[in-house]
Amino acid sequence: MATAATSWVSKTPGICGGSACIRDTRITVWGLVEWRRLGRSDADLLQSIRGLTPSDLDSAWEYAANHAEEIDEAIHRNAEA
Secondary structure (H helix, E strand, C coil), X not given: CHHHHHCCEEECCCCHHHCEEECCCCCEHHHHHHHHHCCXXXXXXXXXXXXXXXXXXXXXXXXXXXXXXXXXXXXXXXXXX
């Protein structure tokens, strides 16, 4: 089942710095993770981000769990920018 969920996440050079994004959007996994760490709920994210679905969030959380170091580095890198 991990393959189905991670297929929603893609990395494209030149789009969002090559960061992992949900489907063909500019919604970064690291951005969703950072918002979650700041206390935003899944329901709030779904309401706030147009076009985001519960399946997108499931995929983001699974990707983040399997690529924790990558996500932490992206959050750190973007905090410095």
